[in-house]
Amino acid sequence: xxxxxxxxxxxxxxxxxxxxLGRTRWDGVRNYQARNFLRAMSLxxxxxxYHSSCxxxxxAGLGRIVVAAYPDPTALDPHSPYFDxxxxxxxxxxxxxEVEHVRTFAQVLGLGLLKQQAALExxxxxxxxxxxxxxxxTAAQWQAICALAR
DNA sequence: GCCAACGTTGGC
DNA sequence: GCCAACGTTGGC
Numbered sequence: 080x081x082x083x084x085x086x087x088x089x090x091x092x093x094x095x096x097x098x099x100l101g102r103t104r105w106d107g108v109r110n111y112q113a114r115n116f117l118r119a120m121s122l123x124x125x126x127x128x129y130h131s132s133c134x135x136x137x138x139a140g141l142g143r144i145v146v147a148a149y150p151d152p153t154a155l156d157p158h159s160p161y162f163d164x165x166x167x168x169x170x171x172x173x174x175x176x177e178v179e180h181v182r183t184f185a186q187v188l189g190l191g192l193l194k195q196q197a198a199l200e201x202x203x204x205x206x207x208x209x210x211x212x213x214x215x216x217t218a219a220q221w222q223a224i225c226a227l228a229r
Numbered sequence: 230g231c232c233a234a235c236g237t238t239g240g241c
Numbered sequence: 242g243c244c245a246a247c248g249t250t251g252g253c
Binding site: 209 | 237240
C-alpha cells in the first residue's frame with residue numbers, strides 16, 4: 080500500500096466535510112504532475128488530508144482511496160470551475176479518484192510543526208513555494224506524521 | 230527552444 | 242491584501 084498527501088481548501092472540502100459525506104470524488108486537479116500521482120494511486124492507499132489557503136494550514140486528518148483514477152467529469156462540465164474547454168469525452172486529460180474519510184485529527188498538524196520535523200524535510204509540502212497539490216509520502220514520513228497526531 | 234508575460238497558488 | 246514562487250502560454 081502506498082501513502083499520499085492531498086491538499087484541499089477547506090472552503091471547498093474540509094476533513095469535516097469529508098467526514099460528513101463519508102466518501103466523495105476528489106476532482107479538479109489541473110496540474111500534470113499532480114494528475115500523474117492521482118493515476119498512480121491504488122485502491123486502499125491512504126492519504127494525509129491537508130488544509131491549504133486557510134487560517135490554519137496543516138494536515139487535518141486521513142483518508143483512503145476507494146476508486147482508482149478515472150476521467151474527471153468536471154473537465155467536461157461548462158458550469159464547473161474546473162471546466163477545461165480543450166477536454167472532450169474522447170480525450171479528457173484530467174483524472175479524479177474517489178476517497179473516503181478515515182480519521183479527523185484532534186488537532187490540525189500545522190505547517191510550522193511539520194517544518195520542524197527532520198523526518199519530513201524531503202516532502203515538497205514543506206519547501207518554500209511548493210504548489211504541488213498531490214504528492215507521495217514515504218512509509219517513514221507517514222509514521223512520523225502519525226506519531227505527531229497521537 | 231528561449232524567455233517574458235501572465236495567471237495561480239498559498240503562506241503570511 | 243500582499244507578494245514570492247511556480248507553471249503555462251505564446252511570440253519570436
